[in-house]
Amino acid sequence: MTDEQSQAKVTIRNLSTQSSEDFSVRRGMGFQALCTKHQTSIEFDCREADCGICMFRVVSGMENLSKPTAGEKDFLNAMKAAPNERLACQTRIFGDLEIELDDYSVPGL
Numbered sequence: 001m002t003d004e005q006s007q008a009k010v011t012i013r014n015l016s017t018q019s020s021e022d023f024s025v026r027r028g029m030g031f032q033a034l035c036t037k038h039q040t041s042i043e044f045d046c047r048e049a050d051c052g053i054c055m056f057r058v059v060s061g062m063e064n065l066s067k068p069t070a071g072e073k074d075f076l077n078a079m080k081a082a083p084n085e086r087l088a089c090q091t092r093i094f095g096d097l098e099i100e101l102d103d104y105s106v107p108g109l
Contacts, residue, residue, distance in 0.1 A: 008064065010034065011098040012056075014041040027095065031088035041101055047089045049075045054088035057100040064095030 008029075012021045021041065025034050031054070035042050045053045049071035058065070062084060068076065072090040075081075 008093050009096045010093060012040055012042065013059070013098070013100045015100055015102050017041065025093055028092055030092045034093070035088070042088050044089055049087055049090050052079060052087065055079075055081065055085055056088055057082070057102065058084045058086060059098040059100055061095060061097035064093065064097050066090075066092035066094065 006027055007024050008027050010023045010025055012023070014020070019041070023034060023038055023040070025037075031042060032044065032047060034040065035044065042056065043053050045051045047054075049069065052075060065086060068086065069090045072087050075087065076085060
């Protein structure tokens with residue numbers, strides 16, 4: 001496998017700041033590792049599929065993500081998440097991907 005074949009392009013669009021970030025990552029890398037290696041706009045708290053702060057929306061490339069863990073499925077079902085929403089703390093990247101982040105904070109808190 002060449003270096004180019006072992007890399008995936010990840011585009012993160014932040015809707016609240018109207019910004020976009022592109023990263024070249026090793027296929028199989030998790031979002032937690034991506035965010036440790038690079039400064040991104042993805043936020044984490046529990047890292048265990050309990051809080052949802054790292055939820056993102058997949059614009060393209062859903063087939064290039066790891067399958068949801070049992071904990072992630074339970075959380076997303078409880079939150080009535082859309083089919084294209086995932087948790088970064090539970091997800092690995094296996095190919096090119098474009099995601100969106102939204103500001104889920106409550107104004108005034």
